Amino acid sequence: MSKNNNTWSERKFTRFIKEGRGQGRGSGYKPWLTIQDFPSKGRVSRLKGWKTNRIHHFFTDTQTRFFYLLEWEDAVIDIREHFPLFNLEEKIDTKDINMENFKDKESGFPYTISTSFLITIKDCHGNLEYAARSIKADYELEKKRTLDRLELERRYWKAKGIDWGILTQKEINKTKAKNIEWIHAAYFLLENEEKAKDLGYLTEVLQEELTKSSLQVRLALKKFDEELKLETGTALMLFKHLIARKKIVVDLEKEIKLNLKPDELIARFNEKVREGEGLVSNC
Structure with a gap:
């Protein structure tokens, strides 16, 4: 979704897949969304990661600050931002959620929902674990559409057996x-x-x-x-x-x-x- 044309369509979805977005690990991962794709409500950031040796894209200060905290943790070995939830409706029950709210109004094509961070953690025995975290401003949690989206994320990660949680600016150690x-x-x-x-x-x-x-x-x-x-x-x-x-x-x-x-x-x-x-x- 470019800044000049925010219409989402099957054609754009196919292009994103061909570009390798939402795929790969470490230095080879390409986030589903980048700062070139659409305007942000906050300050955008492009940062080279310690863990991944690649450029990361963030749309808000809270996303960026959480990234810094992850960078410092030795147990974290990979950080994948804006990770797409592919085949969402095939993996979870969405009957009680109005999925029309998650389709482009012009094309009718469903948006690909993404989670802010998918984190890979390696413990001292060499075992890998994964954690998904959604970053939201606290005022966003008052919106029905946001809550529905977060519920979709929760169900998706639960189905995959991956720990998931929500963080707002209040949970981030700013100092x-x-x-x-x-x-x-x-x-x-x-x-x-x-x-x-x-x-x-x-x-x-x-x-x-x-x-x-x-x-x-x-x-x-x-x-x-x-x-x-x-x-x-x-x-x-x-x-x-x-x-x-x-x-x-x-x-x-x-x-x-x-x-x-x-x-x-x-x-x-x-x-x-x-x-x-x-x-x-x-x-």
């Missing part, structure tokens, strides 16, 4: 999500092969310096840039990278304040965590 947003892009800092060697060395040096510094973190970072004659902001970028890669552990439940000293802000250093690895919790 933690904003902290992860602040560090998110720095996760990929060493992707550039030309810069990776130098920056990788600098992150190790910065980590060592922070363990010894008694200055406020912001001043320690400024001093690091000045002493090594680096571009202003380089140390801050490296600091974010260290947090993103979980080599530096801070309390993300609280606002990250750079006017604190390292021993006040940083809970611990994880020197043994290799690049690209997170911390795996014990069973």
Whole structure:
């Protein structure tokens, strides 16, 4: 559904299927809906995922913030947004729901309902589990059509034996999500092969310096840039990278304040965590 033509039809459905939408896993997954498809009620986002190494599409701040929370969880190994519920009416009983509300008014073709997130979780024994989550603004839950749609989702995932739930902005830890947003892009800092060697060395040096510094973190970072004659902001970028890669552990439940000293802000250093690895919790 393009921004210029929102009419949904069998022809568009077929095109979406041929494009591979709603299919694949990990880096190969293509969301059923993208930000190019129709106008959003909130701020749209395109973000490269830590877990998937692909671009994710979100239509609201709440979707984006929940995504950040999922990115941080080591047990989450795949995040598929806007996952389509194919063959919905074949899989569940819809007799008590007015399905005309879920058809295009012009073409009469049924919309393909999608769930905001399908999440793949791997436990410490290597077993895979799945969870589906629908993201809605709290005021939307007062609308009959929204409730009917959510009931369709509930029945669909129940039939597939997959845990499903609803989240609104009230259930999202905004402070933690904003902290992860602040560090998110720095996760990929060493992707550039030309810069990776130098920056990788600098992150190790910065980590060592922070363990010894008694200055406020912001001043320690400024001093690091000045002493090594680096571009202003380089140390801050490296600091974010260290947090993103979980080599530096801070309390993300609280606002990250750079006017604190390292021993006040940083809970611990994880020197043994290799690049690209997170911390795996014990069973």
